[in-house]
Amino acid sequence: MPNPNSNSNRNLEQKAGLGKQPKPQYRSAFRILSSYVKPHRITFALVVICTIIASVSELFQPYLVKVAIDDNLMAGKNEFGGILVICMIYFGLSLTGLLFTYLQNNLLQYAGQSIVAKIRKQLFEHITKLSMSYFDKKPIGSLITHISSDTEAVNQFFNQVLLTLLRDGLMLISILVIMFQLDATLGMYCLVLLPIIAVIAISFRSFMRNTYQMARTRLSRLIAFVAENLSGMNLIQVFQQQKAQTEQFKERNDAYYKANIREIRTLVLFNRSFDLLSSLTIAFVIGVGGKAVLGQTLEFGVLYAFITYIRQFFQPINAITQQWNMLQSATVAVNRIWGVLDIRPDVMDNPQPLRINSESVHGRIDFNHITFSYESGSPIFRGLDLHIHSGEMIGIVGTTGAGKSSLVSLLCRFYDVQEGSILIDGNDIRDLSQAQLHRIVGLVQQEPYLYAGSIIDNVRMFDKTISREAVIQACEFVGAGSLVRRMKDGYDTRLSEHGSSLSAGERQLLSFARIIVFRPRILILDEATANLDSQTEQLIQQALQVVSEGRTTIIIAHRLSTIMQADRIIVLRLGEILEAGTHKELLEMKGFYEELYHHSQGKTKKQGVQTTPKGLIGIV
Ligand SMILES: Nc1ncnc2c1ncn2[C@@H]1O[C@H](COP(=O)(O)OP(=O)(O)O)[C@@H](O)[C@H]1O
Ligand SMILES: [Mg+2]
Known part of the structure; x- marks a missing residue:
């Protein structure tokens, strides 16, 4: 028995726009989102302040250790008091970092969730106002996707993408500045690495985007298939199609499984090559810096701080690169949501409606010479007249x-x-x-x-x-x-x-x-x-x-x-x-x-x- 489902599923996916992802339009997406950010601008300003405080406390820690090494230990001072003060400041900084990271996360969650809840409500409200002609064309599945996963992507934009860009961007710049402050020559050496990092990040980026999209598309297919099967379960049982459907499910399930494995493999490879690059840099700095320490042109504490900062330097680059996918899917989601919000219902209320009791x-009721056709077809009525007392x-x-x-x-x-027209009284x-x-x-x-x-x-x-x-x-x-x-x-x-x-x-x-x-x-x-x-x-x-x-x-x-x-x-x-x-x-x-x-x-x-x-x- 040929299976009726395979084709209809594909059609469903195409109609739902699941098959191929549209190109993201960043500018309009940002313009739209920024209008939602406005009412929360105080919260966002607080988030920025918290992020700065948390980052500074984190960045200051290696510097403290440098001070302990160079000004106390290496200087040969034989007093424990200075070290104890540094210990307490270090601990204080950790606590400050913790507190402000906590605040920043909470504030951002609050703002992000409020915005997304508002968008979700707006979207639902809007959909309930759309005309039947819209629902004739639009599969329900894709509307559910808009309200659930598309709005979720917007949420992730706030809580992951925005946070990463803010926090890690700030980190990256600060670390570069500190490194140059500590030692300009070593700083220059590290800077040479930046183009290499960029090449790796860019080459991985497109590869990662493809695997990411592939996994999402295959998941959507799987969900569409399950949804269709669940609603037609009685037919499947009556026609004894369980086995054939399970076969089809297995095919889709395997495809999704493979895409996931591929995604994870790519991610691991990417992370580990970054680790390798970071280790290579550290080895290089130990070599060059060690020589300088031996030659007494560099303090030991500076070398220690440098090595710590290099570790911290790679982590934000990695995080920002990984958020790229998220940024893309959030942009696509925002555009899709606004695609729906922009639709004007075919049937609109008269701006100044008649008020009758x-x-x-x-x-x-008078049907006066009405002509009507659905969008897809020849006229159902051609000049029909019907008058009902x-x-x-x-x-x-x-x-x-x-x-x-x-x-x-x-x-x-x-x-x-x-x-024609339809009249009541x-x-x-x-x-x-x-x-x-x-x-x-x-x-x-x-x-x-x-x-x-x-x-x-x-x-x-x-x-x-x-x-x-x-x-x-x-x-x-x-x-x-x-x-x-x-x-x-x-x-x-x-x-x-x-x-x-x-x-x-x-x-x-x-x-x-x-x-x-x-x-x-x-x-x-x-x-x-x-x-x-x-x-x-x-x-x-x-x-x-x-x-x-x-x-x-x-x-x-x-x-x-x-x-x-x-x-x-x-x-x-x-x-x-x-x-x-x-x-x-x-x-x-x-x-x-x-x-x-x-x-x-x-x-x-x-x-x-x-x-x-x-x-x-x-x-x-
Ligand atoms: N939402 C729709 N979109 C396109 N064509 C439709 C739609 N609803 C009904 N039709 C078409 O309009 C014609 C009349 O349908 P309908 O009014 O439902 O008939 P009846 O209620 O008399 O069985 C049919 O040919 C049907 O295919
Ligand atoms: Mg009917």
Whole structure:
């Protein structure tokens, strides 16, 4: 059996931008981040001060030892007092270094985490405002990456890259200055080494970047694969694909393992060649300096201090070089995050929206000559006209793909029409704020979404202004009362994510209660009863009769029995209204609806026999 997953995974990665990393644009990334740094500038100034104090205390220590050697030990002074003072100062410096490093780390963490938390919140807020057309194009996986690992990369930028650049950059310059102060000739010798260090660092840099990117890309592939498999686990088990999928997983896992090993090997090689270079330099300094000490042109203490400083000199270079990768991925991450933040939603609120009283909306709906196509395809509707009176109950039927859900999406303004207009009570829905529109229009879909939380909160959608009593009343009303009472904690029972502990029908009952609580003036059910057994459907049907009283109601239904009572039934095909009228009128027309009706009747009579007449496949 050919495996369907291999290709789709690759597509997913490509769409998620995981396959190839975009080139980092440092300038814009820095400009963006600096605007976030501004509110924390005092904290950052304190970090700089702490870093300077900590570095100075650390740098001063070898110098103290030099003083002990040259001015006390070698000078032949026979008094312990001076040495003791130096010991105490040395200890004091260590404590100061410790304290200020601690402060610096904490302050930086505080600022960095606050900034990242703010970015994360902004990003989430922004994503919730984007239009459905965006989510059609964007795989969820890549949005999760933006909110989790991209923001984490920004955090690492503050806590690693920035800190290293600041601390180690400062160290490097100070050490060079001190070395020259101590002995200019030896200092010059060490300076000669700098180009060699640069060559090694640069040659390793590009190699390290490649291995680093390779490891990240392979990890993303692995995660995408696992995510896809977890969500399709039942299919994998039903089709007995465990072995094939495990094979594929093994392939990706091995690739990631190899990339990791390669990354670590490169890093070890790099670190050790730096160590070697450092040892060579020390040997060289001992040689040259030793000769000078013997020739009495150099004090012994200076030589000691030099050797210590050379060790300290290599460590920051190494650290800065290693932060290069981090800097790159942080830059890419910042650009990716701002790529999302820069997207303007396709559906925007009118800057001066009409203010109408949602309660007093009558619910007249006019689709005036609308033309609409999704981004990827030919128009679904071409100049469609549909006028619905206030309080009317409309049933919509049609084959799968006829455009029933699209029509509803347009009324909810998940998308905007390209031509024509949609009016509610004569007001263009583009002139209402989206918040107000969604108060007026309530939608129940086939797959209701329940959140992790109590039943009460799920029904009132965490809106605390809706009372507990109203929720209970609504649940009883749709017949969900007995279901809830059977649960462990009644209305306070906590549901797991997606409400996965409930059956599809039970979830749907709760979503009906939800819509009743919110009392929209226009109620839409899009195949909402498809998952209910006929007994529960009847309960809903009765509730619906009461709820739809005085409300405009649009019902898209699987079973014709659900919409037979409608004031008007619209038969939709390929985005056009084929027939319209009451159940009785449509039957008399002896057209498409009659065909549908007889088919559904036939099916119920034969009870479960799957006889789908040719030409009616996929009829809903
Ligand atoms: N988000 C979308 N992006 C692109 N095309 C879509 C999208 N949603 C639906 N379509 C297309 O629009 C047509 C109508 O779909 P839909 O309104 O969902 O039909 P129905 O609800 O009647 O089954 C179909 O051909 C479908 O492929
Ligand atoms: Mg649909």
